[in-house]
Amino acid sequence: MTGHSEEDTSQSMKGCRGEKRVSFPPDEEMVFDFVEIKTALQEADCLTLTDIILAYKQNCEKHHVNPSPKALDQLKVQWSERLDYCSCESLEEILKSVQFDFISLQGAELEENGASSLLDMFLYYESATHLDVSSNSGMGFSGWLSLSHLLRQSGCLWRLDACNMPMVDYAAQALSKALLTSRLTVLHLENTCLSGKPLFTLVGALKRNAALQELYISDNNLNGYQDSMQLGDLLKYNSTLRTLDLSNNTISDTGLEEICDALSIQKAGLRMLILSNNHIxxxxxxxxxxxxxxxxxxxxxxxxxxxxxxxxxxxxxxxxxxxxxxxxxxxxxxxxxxxxxxxxxxxxxxxxxxxxxxxxxxxxxxxxxxxxxxxxxxxxxxxxxxxxxxxxxxxxxxxxxxxxxxxxxxxxxxxxxxxxxxxxLQPAPPSPPNCSETTSQPHPNS
Missing domain, CATH: 3.80.10.10 (Ribonuclease Inhibitor)
Known part of the structure; x- marks a missing residue:
């Protein structure tokens, strides 16, 4: 047994009381492995359709699910069959290999975990510019939360269709939070029971939204009183909206008055107003x-x-x-x-x-x-x-x-x-010398 001097013991106790020393290995030894998603995406450009289908089938085996016939149908991502959690997870091999203009999940019977997982993948891989999640009333809180994250953070998504399902409180709040900063330019919310509190929540966000240009909210039983007042506020304070579809509601003569009052004070005006079938x-x-x-x-x-x-x-x-x-x-x-x-x-x-x-x-x-x-x-x-x-x-x-x-x-x-x-087809005539230099420019999406 080796003995220790009193000085050694003192130094040892002093170290235990908090004097710790940390050292790092050289930079080249610190990182031993990494994964770069952009490299994977670049390599995906060289994949053939057969490669993608094979990878998808292998991933289905991994998750113990049968390959989706709809997914295999020339990889047209328009699923109308039920997608459970494992089915959603198995689609990653497709999503990381191909970017789509349009992905339709209409009527896919998404449940909460599957919807959350799939929407997170859409965000990670920037999968689509147009997404349709209509007729999926089982998305649940987590699904809507993931959709909210997607809308806020996606750099390429410009259109969302979320029709034919009730806009419950958590869904309205998640969507409204996303619309505060979202880059969406087109939003379809037909037949979503918007009347009342959901519309109030939505308009609260859209009054501060600076990107949305087209809003379609037909078939929502919007009335000529509180709902029309909200629509009036939207038109008064939103400066980017160009199209508003209110067809098949009950705006009536009273609601039309609210809308006209708002139009009269608009600074940047609406270009398309659809009021068909509104009891006017x-x-x-x-x-x-x-x-x-x-x-x-x-x-x-x-x-x-x-x-x-x-x-x-x-x-x-x-x-x-x-x-x-x-x-x-x-x-x-x-x-x-x-x-x-x-x-x-x-x-x-x-x-x-x-x-x-x-x-x-x-x-x-x-x-x-x-x-x-x-x-x-x-x-x-x-x-x-x-x-x-x-x-x-x-x-x-x-x-x-x-x-x-x-x-x-x-x-x-x-x-x-x-x-x-x-x-x-004829060239425009030159402007006269006294023409104002502040001629308004057409909107880029007109």
Whole structure:
């Protein structure tokens, strides 16, 4: 037994009380192995389809699942069959080898763990630019959390479809949190029970969003009171939204007032507003009449499948004559007769901007067609006039007149279209010397 001096013992005790020494090996010896994902992705560029399918099948064996027939179908990633957790995990071999423009998981019956795992992989491998997770009500909290991470961090995802499933509280919160910083430009949330608190949560985020350009929220039973107030706030404070689809809701005349009030104070305006099938009547169009003359950016307005009647068209007459931004107007199934068609003809004689007009599924007979054909002799902007082609007149000479007028209207629209195309192909004339230098630029996605 070797003895220790008192000094040695003192030094030993001193070291135990906290004086520790740490040393590092040379730099070249510190790291003994690493994995670089970009190298794997570069190597994946050389893989053939057979290589990818083989790797996928081997990964399926590893996870004890059968290969997905849909995945093997030329690797078109559109799964409509059930994907459980192991099935989702086995898809990694495909996702790390190929990047897709569009991945559809619609109706894949994703459960929480599988959805979370798969969405995490989508983020890691930057798998798609357009993702559809519609009809997957079983995604659960973890699935929506992973989707939120994907939306916030992805550098390539620009469109998300999440339709046909209830927007429960945690889903609305996860999506809204992501939308604060997401680069998404297109969002589809049709038939997701948005009315009420979910819409409130969503709008709270979208008011600060600086990327989204198209929002589709049809079939959500949005009402003309609280919901329309939220939509009004969205239009007042969001400066990037260009398309808003509100079709198949119950906005009604009251809600239209809220929307029109918001449009009147927009700094950067909406370009497309779809209000078809929203229980709007001619009474509500007075609000639209008041705002249309001051709108500078609205190009498409769809009021189809609302009971506007001839009185509604008459209400909009003067404002449509003054408006210089509207290019497309949808009035299908709005209760218009020949009287309303005559009013539309008067509008077309004055408004030389409108290019497309839809008046299908109305009672427009020979008299209304005559007025429209006469207006087209003056109007050279209209290149498409959608009319019912079935012959509604009963007397023989009126049937022949209707055929002739439909043909004439079609020919006049073709002449306008050819002239418009020729004008577009010609070089733009130089700006006059006093032209303002602050000419507004078109949006890159227009």
């Amino acid at each position: 009547t001619h009474h509500g169009l007075i609000h639209l009449h008041n705002v249309l003359p001051c709108l500078k950016t609205l190009e498409t307005l769809n009021l189809g499948n609302n009971n506007l009647e001839n009185r509604g068209i008459h209400t909009l007459k003067e404002s449509l004559m003054i408006n210089h931004s509207l290019l497309q107007l949808g009035l299908a199934s709005t209760g218009i007769t020949c009287e309303g068609a005559v009013t539309l003809a008067e509008i077309l004689a004055e408004n030389l901007q409108i290019q497309c007009l839809d008046v299908r599924h109305n009672q427009v007979l020979a008299g209304g067609l005559m007025a429209l054909s006469l207006a087209l002799k003056i109007n050279h902007s209209l290149i498409r006039l959608d009319l019912d082609q079935n012959l509604k007149e009963k007397e023989e000479f009126l049937i022949e007149t209707q055929k002739m007028l439909l043909s004439r209207i079609s020919d006049l629209c073709i002449v306008n279209a050819v002239a418009a195309k020729g004008t577009a």
